[in-house]
Amino acid sequence: xxxxxxxxxxxxxDSSIHERNRFFxxxxxxxxxxxxxxxxxxxxxESLWGxxxxxxxxxxxxxxxxxxxxxxxxxxPGIRRFMIDEGRxxxxxLPPILIGLGALTFVxxxxxxxxxVICAFWIWQIHHFTRQNHxxxxxxxxxxxxxxxxxxxxxxxxxNVAGILGAFTxxxxxxxxxxxxxxxxxxxxxxxxxxxxxxxxxxxxSDPARRRPGWRSWIxxxxxxxxxxxxxxxxxxxxxxxxxxxxxxxxxxxMGYVVRRSEVRLRNAxxxxxxxxxxxxYAVYVMQSVGLKSAxxxxxxxxxxxxxxxxxxxxxxxxxxxxxxxxxxMTERFDFLLARDRxxxxx
Numbered sequence: 001x002x003x004x005x006x007x008x009x010x011x012x013x014d015s016s017i018h019e020r021n022r023f024f025x026x027x028x029x030x031x032x033x034x035x036x037x038x039x040x041x042x043x044x045x046e047s048l049w050g051x052x053x054x055x056x057x058x059x060x061x062x063x064x065x066x067x068x069x070x071x072x073x074x075x076x077p078g079i080r081r082f083m084i085d086e087g088r089x090x091x092x093x094l095p096p097i098l099i100g101l102g103a104l105t106f107v108x109x110x111x112x113x114x115x116x117v118i119c120a121f122w123i124w125q126i127h128h129f130t131r132q133n134h135x136x137x138x139x140x141x142x143x144x145x146x147x148x149x150x151x152x153x154x155x156x157x158x159x160n161v162a163g164i165l166g167a168f169t170x171x172x173x174x175x176x177x178x179x180x181x182x183x184x185x186x187x188x189x190x191x192x193x194x195x196x197x198x199x200x201x202x203x204x205x206s207d208p209a210r211r212r213p214g215w216r217s218w219i220x221x222x223x224x225x226x227x228x229x230x231x232x233x234x235x236x237x238x239x240x241x242x243x244x245x246x247x248x249x250x251x252x253x254x255m256g257y258v259v260r261r262s263e264v265r266l267r268n269a270x271x272x273x274x275x276x277x278x279x280x281x282y283a284v285y286v287m288q289s290v291g292l293k294s295a296x297x298x299x300x301x302x303x304x305x306x307x308x309x310x311x312x313x314x315x316x317x318x319x320x321x322x323x324x325x326x327x328x329x330m331t332e333r334f335d336f337l338l339a340r341d342r343x344x345x346x347x
Contacts, residue, residue, distance in 0.1 A: 019336035020143050023257065024215040027136065030249035031222050034058065034242040038233075055241075060281060061252065062245025064288075067311045068280030069255045073318055075272045077263050082325050090313060098313075099306035106302030107295050114298075115176035121305055122172045123164050126227075128312050129247045130160035133223045135319060136250065139334070140219040151204035152220065158197035159227055163243070165190030166230030171240055191231060198224060252277070261333045284308065 037055065073079045074091075083091035106114055133156055134148075141148050168174055169183045169190075179186070201224050205211040210220075226243055233239035255273060262269035287304035290297035321327045 016336040020215070023253070023334075023336070024140065024143070024219060026253045026256075027219070027250055028222070030253050031226075031246045033249060034062065034245040037238060037241060058245055058249075059241060060285065061277070062248030064281035064284045065277045066248035066251040066255075066281075067284060067308055068282075069252055069273060069277040070311045070314050070318075071276040071280050072255060072259070072269075072273045073314065075264070075269075075276070079318065079329065086325070087317060090317060094313065095306075095310040098309050099303045102302035102304070102306030102309070103299040104302070106298040106305075112176050114292075115173040117305070119168070119172040119174055119177060119179075121309070122167055124309070124312060126163045126167055127160060128315070129226075129243065130156060130163065131316070132247060132250065133159070133226060135321075136219060137223060138321070140216040144214060144216045146209055146216060149204050149207065149210065151200050152210070155197045155200035155204065156223060158193055158200060159224065162190045162194035162197060163227035163230065165193065166227060167240065170230065170236045187231075194227070194231060258330075258333050280307070 037058075074083070105117055109117070134153070137148050137152065137156065165186050168179075169187050174180065174183070174186075201220070211217060226246070229239040229242040233242070255277075259269045259273045260266065262272075264272070284304050284307050287300040287307075290300045292298050292301065318326060319330070321330055
């Protein structure tokens, strides 16, 4: 047995420990990188050459780029067969309907209709972000053999509600809906819900295993703070930019691990991921950039919303690790986290 294959107390090899540490380190960088834009948005820095370009690049990959990355799954032979055999309607038939319906709604619907659609979209998008946060907690928990507690799951669920309420008053065009005039009340409820989320998290720390130093405790802290910018950052763009791009960059870390053990050759897999990330991501960006002044522009924007909802539905099924195929497939990609049959520990 080589030194790198030495087995630790919990059955981990030095190699698996290294892989696990690298994975969570990359997730940490992805989560915290957008916070650096506090500095880049400072008046004395923002005027410097390159700041706007850096912001645009990070925003592209964190927003539209990560949406495009999810379409790499269509290039994976095994996953593609699963889509055809088990989810033909969801993965092949429904997407063009969503795109067409989105375009039609934005062309034929008036300003009020579009406002309701966009409000509903942002509610779904925040929920989509939080589902990934639950997944990250599950990965971190598995890495240390500790199941997420009810208090922890409740805390993340409450951050979901707080995120929806906080984003609703900043991004969603709620003033064109029946919620007009309720902005500060919605925001105040969001603050209370966020406080309840923090309280639930603190209750979870009564278990010594959940406050033990390590990746799991650190990751849980990051997830609790995920939507905090909505309530403490005055710059509305920056408040949304931080958690939105953090989500996207986290997703790209996951996709990097998916690609490195792809069924196809690594070189082809990397090229495929680059093409979907940049190609599909740029296509969505172009559709969003035309504007609402013409029917053509409104139709493209509606179609872009359809593509993003397609991404939501795609991810919700492919990453559902409670199902045998998905769990087996992702175990092969994240074997350092998922392959070992660990029992929960209270140490």
